[in-house]
Amino acid sequence: MAVKRRPTGTHHGDLRNALEQAALALVGERGPHGFTLAEACRRAGVSVSAPYKHFADREALLASLALQGYQEQRRRYRIALAAHADPVEQLAAFATAYVRFAAEERALFDITFLAGIDKSRHPELARAGSGLHEDLMPVTGRLAPDQDSAFELLVQVAAAAHGLALFQQQDMLPGTWNSRDRVxxxxxxxxxxxxxxxTRGRERTGRRSAP
Incomplete structure (x- = not known):
C-alpha cells in the first residue's frame, strides 16, 4: 500500500523504518543497484532531506539493511544447528537454511552479498559476518583433524550453499533441478x-598418530 507523502518538515513517526522498508521494496523490484536515495524517499513519502537524520548516504541505508540480513541469517542458522546433535547433519541443516534464506528473503540476501558495500566504512558488517565462523567452527571442529581443516570445511560448505542459492535464483539449473526443494x-x-x-581425513590422521 502506498504511503501518503507528508508535508515537508512534518515529523515522521518511524522515519528510519519507513526508509528501510522503501529501500527493501525497491531492491526487490530492481536489485541493490537499481535505485537512488531520492527514490527511497519518494517511496516512503518523505522529503529528500529526511534520510540524513539517520543515514549519511545511500550506502549507509543499505548497510543498515545488510546488518539486518546478517542477523536474520544467524538466527535461522542457529535454529538449524540446534535441531541436530550430529555435526554432519548440523552442516546439512545449515546448508539447507542458507538456500532457504536466499529464496525467502531475496532482497535482504541481495543487499547483504551483492550490493558491494564497503565494509571498511561499516565495520559492524564485518563483525556480524564473523558470527558464521563463531557458530560453525565448533561444528566443523568435531569433524576435521585440526583447526585449519575445520575452517576449510566451513568455507567449502558455506561456498557450496552460496553458489547453489545463486544458481537457483538465476535459473541456472535445468528444469525441475532448479526448484527450491531440490536445490x-x-x-x-x-x-x-x-x-x-x-572425517576420513581425521580418521587417517588418527591412525598415523596411534602408537
Whole structure:
C-alpha cells in the first residue's frame, strides 16, 4: 500500500523504518543497484532531506539493511544447528537454511552479498559476518583433524550453499533441478559429502598418530 507523502518538515513517526522498508521494496523490484536515495524517499513519502537524520548516504541505508540480513541469517542458522546433535547433519541443516534464506528473503540476501558495500566504512558488517565462523567452527571442529581443516570445511560448505542459492535464483539449473526443494536437498547432500571427506581425513590422521 502506498504511503501518503507528508508535508515537508512534518515529523515522521518511524522515519528510519519507513526508509528501510522503501529501500527493501525497491531492491526487490530492481536489485541493490537499481535505485537512488531520492527514490527511497519518494517511496516512503518523505522529503529528500529526511534520510540524513539517520543515514549519511545511500550506502549507509543499505548497510543498515545488510546488518539486518546478517542477523536474520544467524538466527535461522542457529535454529538449524540446534535441531541436530550430529555435526554432519548440523552442516546439512545449515546448508539447507542458507538456500532457504536466499529464496525467502531475496532482497535482504541481495543487499547483504551483492550490493558491494564497503565494509571498511561499516565495520559492524564485518563483525556480524564473523558470527558464521563463531557458530560453525565448533561444528566443523568435531569433524576435521585440526583447526585449519575445520575452517576449510566451513568455507567449502558455506561456498557450496552460496553458489547453489545463486544458481537457483538465476535459473541456472535445468528444469525441475532448479526448484527450491531440490536445490535445498542438493545443498544438504553436498554438505554431507564435504563433511565425510574431512572425517576420513581425521580418521587417517588418527591412525598415523596411534602408537
Amino acid at each position: 535445498e536437498a542438493q545443498a544438504a547432500r553436498t554438505a554431507r559429502a564435504l563433511a565425510a571427506r574431512h
